[in-house]
C-alpha cells in the first residue's frame with residue numbers, strides 16, 4: 001500500500017501506522033515495533049508506537065466522523081491541521097507546556113508527536129487525589145502566554161488576521177455552539193441525564209433569564225475573535241505529574257474570547273471541588289483555581305506592558321480586559337458545568353461515582369452552581385468571590 005505524506009486520506013490501523021512510522025524514518029528498517037491504539041477521547045485514533053528500550057512516539061489521526069457517536073456524525077479531518085498548527089504556535093509561546101510535534105501531514109490528517117504516557121491525564125490524577133503542585137503556575141502561564149501573544153494586544157493586525165483565517169474552525173466550533181451553549185438549555189435529543197434530574201433540568205429550560213444570559217455568552221463565543229483559544233481546555237486535555245504539565249489536543253482551536261479557555265479549565269476543576277467529600281480536598285482545588293487566575297492575570301499584565309498598541313497605555317483598559325475575561329470565564333464555566341452533567345460527553349468525575357445518591361447529589365450541585373455562575377457572573381469582582389460562590393454550592 002502507499003502511505004506517505006502525498007497519499008490520499010485513509011484511516012490507519014496498527015499495521016499501516018507502523019509502515020507510516022518506518023516510511024517517515026522514525027525507526028530503523030529492521031526495528032521490532034510494537035503498537036497500540038490508546039485513544040480514549042471522543043474523536044480520533046491515537047497510536048503509541050515503540051521499539052524496546054527507546055522512546056515511543058504518538059501518531060494521532062483524525063477520523064472523518066466523531067468516534068463518540070459513529071459514522072453517522074461526519075466531521076472534517078481539517079481539524080488535524082488546526083491541531084498541529086496550534087501546537088506549533090503554543091510551542092513558541094509556552095515551550096515545555098505542550099507536546100513536541102515531530103511531523104504533520106494534512107492529507108492523512110496525521111500528527112506525529114512526543115509520547116507523554118509517563119504522565120497522567122489530569123482528570124484521572126485529580127480523581128485519584130494525586131498532587132499537582134505546579135499545575136496552577138503552569139496552566140496560568142500557558143493561558144497568559146498563548147492568549148496574550150496571539151491577540152491584537154501583541155500582534156501586528158495583518159498577522160492577527162492571517163491567524164484568524166488559518167484557524168477558522170467552523171465544524172468544531174459548531175460542536176461547542178450546540179453541545180455547550182444550546183442543547184443543554186433546551187429539551188434536546190443529544191442530552192443525556194438520569195431521569196431524577198428532569199425536574200431540575202425543566203427549571204433550567206423554563207428559566208428565560210438564564211437562557212438570555214447563555215445567549216449572550218454564546219454570542220461572545222461566536223463573535224469575539226480576541227485570541228487563539230485552545231478551545232477544549234478540560235482536565236482530559238492535560239497530561240501532568242508532580243513536576244510537569246502538558247496541554248494536548250487543541251483540535252478545537254479558533255479565535256474566540258479569552259475567558260472561554262479559562263472558564264472551561266475552572267469548570268473541570270470545579271467538578272473536583274464538588275465531588276471531594278473532605279474540606280481539605282475541596283480547598284486544595286479552590287486554591288489551584290484561584291492561583292491559576294492570579295498567575296494568569298499577573299503574567300498577562302506583565303506582557304501587556306510590552307504592547308505596541310497605544311490604547312494599552314490608557315488607564316483602566318487592562319483592568320477592563322481582565323475583568324471582562326474574568327466574568328466571562330465564570331459564565332462559560334457555568335455552561336460547561338451544565339453540559340458535562342446533562343448534555344453529550346460527560347465526565348468521569350461525576351459519572352464515575354458508583355453510589356447513585358451521591359452521584360445525583362453531585363450532579364444537582366453542578367447544575368445549580370452552573371446556573372448561579374451564569375446568572376451572577378457580573379456581580380463577581382474578585383477571584384475570592386468566585387471561589388466563595390463555588391464553596392457555597394459545593395458543600
Ligand code: SR1
Nearest residue numbers: 042066068175179232345
Ligand atoms: C462530539 S465531541 C464531544 C466533546 O468532546 C470534546 O472533547 C469536546 O469537549 C466536545 O464537546
Ligand code: MG
Nearest residue numbers: 041232237249
Ligand atoms: Mg479532545
